[in-house]
Amino acid sequence: xxxxxxxxxxxxxxxxxxxxxxxxxxxxxxxxxxxxxxxxxxxxxxxxxxxxxxxxxxxxxxxxxxxxxxxxxxxxxxxxxxxxxxxxxxxxxxxxxxxxxxxxxxxxxxxxxxxxxxxxxxxxxxxxxxxxxxxxxxxxxxxxxxxxxxxxxxxxxxxxxxxxxxxxxxxxxxxxxxxxxxxxxxxxxxxxxxxxxxxxxxxxxxxxxxxxxxxxxxxxxx
Amino acid sequence: xxxxxxxxxxxxxxxxxxxxxxxxxxxxxxxxxxxxxxxxxxxxxxxxxxxxxxxxxxxxxxxxxxxxxxxxxxxxxxxxxxxxxxxxxxxxxxxxxxxxxxxxxxxxxxxxxxxxxxxxxxxxxxxxxxxxxxxxxxxxxxxxxxxxxxxxxxxxxxxxxxxxxxxxxxxxxxxxxxxxxxxxxxxxxxxxxxxxxxxxxxxxxxxxxxxxxxxxxxxxxxxxxxxxxxxxxxxxxxxxxxxxxxxxxxxxxxxxxxxxxxxxxxxxxx
Numbered sequence: 424x425x426x427x428x429x430x431x432x433x434x435x436x437x438x439x440x441x442x443x444x445x446x447x448x449x450x451x452x453x454x455x456x457x458x459x460x461x462x463x464x465x466x467x468x469x470x471x472x473x474x475x476x477x478x479x480x481x482x483x484x485x486x487x488x489x490x491x492x493x494x495x496x497x498x499x500x501x502x503x504x505x506x507x508x509x510x511x512x513x514x515x516x517x518x519x520x521x522x523x524x525x526x527x528x529x530x531x532x533x534x535x536x537x538x539x540x541x542x543x544x545x546x547x548x549x550x551x552x553x554x555x556x557x558x559x560x561x562x563x564x565x566x567x568x569x570x571x572x573x574x575x576x577x578x579x580x581x582x583x584x585x586x587x588x589x590x591x592x593x594x595x596x597x598x599x600x601x602x603x604x605x606x607x608x609x610x611x612x613x614x615x616x617x618x619x620x621x622x623x624x625x626x627x628x629x630x631x632x633x634x635x636x637x638x639x640x641x642x643x644x645x
Numbered sequence: 646x647x648x649x650x651x652x653x654x655x656x657x658x659x660x661x662x663x664x665x666x667x668x669x670x671x672x673x674x675x676x677x678x679x680x681x682x683x684x685x686x687x688x689x690x691x692x693x694x695x696x697x698x699x700x701x702x703x704x705x706x707x708x709x710x711x712x713x714x715x716x717x718x719x720x721x722x723x724x725x726x727x728x729x730x731x732x733x734x735x736x737x738x739x740x741x742x743x744x745x746x747x748x749x750x751x752x753x754x755x756x757x758x759x760x761x762x763x764x765x766x767x768x769x770x771x772x773x774x775x776x777x778x779x780x781x782x783x784x785x786x787x788x789x790x791x792x793x794x795x796x797x798x799x800x801x802x803x804x805x806x807x808x809x810x811x812x813x814x815x816x817x818x819x820x821x822x823x824x825x826x827x828x829x830x831x832x833x834x835x836x837x838x839x840x841x842x843x844x845x846x847x848x849x850x851x852x853x854x855x856x857x858x859x860x861x862x863x864x865x866x867x868x869x870x871x872x873x874x875x876x877x878x879x880x881x882x883x884x885x886x887x888x889x890x891x892x893x894x895x896x897x898x899x900x901x902x903x904x905x906x907x908x909x910x911x912x913x914x915x
Contacts, residue, residue, distance in 0.1 A: 571833055575826045579816035588812055589830065592805040593837050596844035603848055624840075635833055642825040 427512035431520025432527070438497075439528040446528045449490040453533050456482040457540045468545050475544035476554055476605035483533055483558060483601075484594050487565040488587045490529045494521060494573040495640070496582075508644055518640065519633040522570040523563075530562035546605075553614055554605050560621040561601040567625075567632035568593050574639035597624060677754045679896040680905050684914065686896075690889040697882035704875035712868040721785040724778050725869075730877035732775035734884055735803060738768035742810070743835040746828035758824030759899065761831060762814055763892040767884050769807035776800055795846040802841055806834045820899055 439446050460478045461471055498504040507517050537558050541551050572590040576582040604617035676682045708726035715722040742764045749757030779797060780790045791797065813830055817823035900906045908914070 571829075575813060575830055576816065579813065579826075580818070581816060585812055585816050588805070589809040592802050592809065592841070593833065595802055596837070596840045599844040599848040631836070635829060639826065639829050642822060642829065645822070 425516070427510075427516045428520045428523070431517050432524045435521055435524030436527060439524070445490070445493060446532065449486045449529050450532050450536060452489055453482050453486040454536065454540065456485060458543075461544075472545045475541055475546050476550075476557075476602040478544070479537055479540060479554065479558075480561075480598050480602040483537075483562060484565065484591065484598055486533060487529060487562065487569055488590050488594075490525070491569040491573045491586045491590060492576075492583050494525050494570060495577050499577055499644075504640070505644060508640065514637040514640065515633045518570060518574070518636045519629075522566045522633065522636070525570070526563045526566040530566055534558045534562060550605050550608055553608060553618075556618055557601040557604040557621060560618060560625055561597045564597050564621070564624050564628045565594060567628040567636075570636040571632055571639055574636045574643060577640070577643040597621070600624070677752070677756055679756050679759065679900055680903075682756055683893060683896050683909070686889045686893050690886045690893070693882045693886035693889070697879045697886060700875055700879035700882060704872050704879050707868060707875060708872035712872050718786055721782060724782040726872050726876045728775060728778035728782060729873055730880045731771045731778060732800065733877060734880050735768060735772035735775050735800065737881075738764050738771060738884060739803065739807070739831075739835070739838070742768060743831045746831040749824060750828045750832075755821070755824070755899070756896075758821075758828055759895045760888070760892055761828060762824065763888045763895055764884075765807055765811050765814070765827075766891065767887045769804060769811065771880070771884065772800060772804040772807055776804065795842070795848075799842045799845045802845070803838070806838070810834070 457478055460474070464470065464474070495504060498507070508514060510517070534555060538551055538555055541554055546554065569586075569590055572586055572593070576585045576589060579585055600617045600620045604614055604621070607613035607617055676685065704726060708723055712723070712726075714720055742761045745757045745761040745764070748754065749761060776797070779800075783792065784790050810827055810830055814823045814827045817826055897906055897909070
């Protein structure tokens with residue numbers, strides 16, 4: 424029953440290793456986007472420290488959006504996706520596996536890189552830990568909700584910009600609670616509430632997004 | 646390649662056609678056929694449009710000439726006669742769009758998806774109108790065209806959701822696929838909309854004290870309320886009429902190959 428989940432993840436990870444430039448590209452984009460903000464708003468340490476969580480989170484959103492079109496397009500182009508739809512294994516599990524693999528390839532490296540970038544913005548250790556925890560909980564939601572959007576815009580004209588247009592408004596709650604969790608430290612308490620809400624969002628997305636993405640894939644390929 | 650595969654629940658031929666003999670008590674189901682609804686939609690639109698014009702004239706008369714000047718906000722408050730109904734409709738139309746999308750997905754009726762597509766531009770228009778009139782009201786009252794208030798921000802995000810829906814439908818060439826993809830997106834948006842609203846609300850209260858709040862408006866005088874309600878009815882009628890007129894255009898576009906459209910084009914009845 425759960426096997427398709429495993430082999431989809433393994434296959435997508437293998438493919439990502441063979442084409443490592445893709446994953447590294449979105450990671451580089453994340454780093455570059457974060458580095459642009461100090462250049463744009465000036466090097467005052469206090470101001471940078473204040474906006475660091477927001478900057479990192481927005482960059483994470485954009486980086487996730489950038490890598491979404493690749494989620495299904497290659498499999499769609501070479502016909503693998505049609506075979507997955509025809510397979511006797513539940514499509515929901517395959518889609519969930521692809522979303523998990525997408526997170527492992529584009530979300531997890533970003534979480535691991537974020538402490539370094541946060542240090543450049545002058546965040547202290549405690550804020551850094553909260554930021555990493557929020558990214559760890561929040562970025563899987565980006566991959567899951569993103570899978571729905573990527574499936575919907577599969578085969579549409581100009582799908583790259585379309586994915587951004589569709590996904591970013593849906594990402595707003597993740598951004599609010601993710602960046603808000605670090606800000607909540609400054610105003611006293613509320614960190615746990617933000618992280619719990621992110622966790623709830625992750626559970627919610629895990630429960631619903633694969634089904635919506637599977638329905639969208641059926642629509643795209645009928 | 647992608648046109649050959651057809652399986653799953655989406656491919657069940659459940660669409661009801663006009664040639665179906667309607668079952669007893671289910672006569673209204675015949676209007677699920679675009680051809681059968683084309684005529685009634687025209688009649689409804691031609692009734693609703695004059696109605697909305699009359700109501701709008703009455704509502705604006707009450708709003709601008711009868712309603713008293715506000716003690717705190719002066720004459721600037723009169724924008725609410727456009728602003729509040731527009732904001733109301735921007736949300737109602739999204740709900741209607743999601744409803745027809747769900748019906749279209751479940752019952753596989755083409756007309757429902759066409760209706761959702763016809764509602765979207767009107768909904769986006771009202772969302773934009775609500776934002777625009779809100780800015781016009783905010784400048785004299787709050788001293789700023791825009792504040793990152795929870796309501797304003799979530800209304801802006803609603804506009805983005807409308808634009809995303811329209812963009813998705815426009816980007817897919819096959820009409821039926823565009824219908825279904827749009828329907829799924831509308832439903833995902835509906836699930837997300839309350840989450841967006843509450844997250845933005847919380848974000849707002851966390852970042853700044855509620856220096857300005859639309860919620861704490863004082864209770865308003867009867868003529869003001871009356872003007873607002875009449876304007877709301879006018880806009881409801883306009884929205885329905887505009888959506889129906891657009892629906893008729895969509896039906897003609899989609900059914901362009903069929904014989905009855907050729908008859909309509911020659912001036913005959915549907």
